[in-house]
Amino acid sequence: MAGRAQIPNKSSALIAMIADEDTVTGFLMAGVGNVDLRRKTNYLIVDSKTTVKAIEDAFKEFTTREDIAIVLISQYVANMIRFLVDSYNNPIPAILEIPSKDHPYDPAHDSVLSRVKYLFSTESVASGRR
């Protein structure tokens, strides 16, 4: 169909991350990290020195790369580039906002969850979460 994005049916794809150091370390331990031949990583560690521009670039790169199926992004990082995350609406790669250690998870900010809430009646979402 015309408007719909094609779903690639690949046998293997990567999970990309944009998060703080601890979260990235944890996921790397689980074995999602990948460094390709040009020393390009599939993760970006965000610390106090990382610029918004760098995050934007990484986000754009991860969402356009062919071999990435899921992009995990810390919610506070997502809030920094909220306009990009909100304007992104392709099914693949899927953008997932994850809570980070020192930033509690706020469901109101999640771009997908806010749409869910918009579609669902508010009380059923509230009862589902409690």
Add this chain to the structure above:
Amino acid sequence: MSGQSQRLNVVPTVTMLGAMKARLVGATRGHALLKKKSDALTVQFRQILKKIVSTKESMGEIMKTSSFALTEVKYVAGDSIKHSVLENVKNASLKVRSKQENIAGVKLPKFEYFTEGETKNDLTGLARGGQQVQQCRAAYVKAIEVLVELASLQTSFLTLDEAIKTTNRRVNALENVVKPRLENTIIYIKAELDELEREDFFRLKKIQGYKKRAIEKQVASAKQFAEEQSAEKVSLQQGISISSAHNLLSAAAHKDEDIIF
């Protein structure tokens, strides 16, 4: 809106009427089918919405657990372990595979993770806190499991949202544009055909009238001719021509006004 006056620009013929009727039948069937599809998708969509909400909730829990596991690792093995982890990254051993699921003709992606080869940093934390490292890894793998599930739900959500919108648009277009237009066209063709029929009928009637009158005239003239002929015969027998008899009669009528009869 101009919904009522809308119709297709066609030549009003019987063939066209048949074609239009067939198209209307097709449109009605398509409309019913699309409506069913939309309903099926909506059911699926609601299920996914519910699942997304509950999975998001459990994700928070699991991320908390795994963060805590990482903190334990840091405490036991020292903060420097993260450098050895970051340095040891080579190839991803945990990857995602995507499958397609077909729901009412809509292809939904479904992710599942799998491990490939052995994990490289098996030796991480060999000196200190190896058990914690393993626990932490298990916790994060679990987190990945939930996240991958959530990702496939979210992707399905977006895809289904789009599909439902498209389907509803089609349903509405069929219901509010295509069907009325076809119906109007059929009405128009029927009216036009009736008009033609009436015209034809009237024309035939008219022709019949003309013919009748012509026949009557002919019959009348034939009768007159026969009468005249018989009168002539009679007058010839009496020795007076019919015209002179006529003259005599008219002369008599003019001359003597005293004569009453």
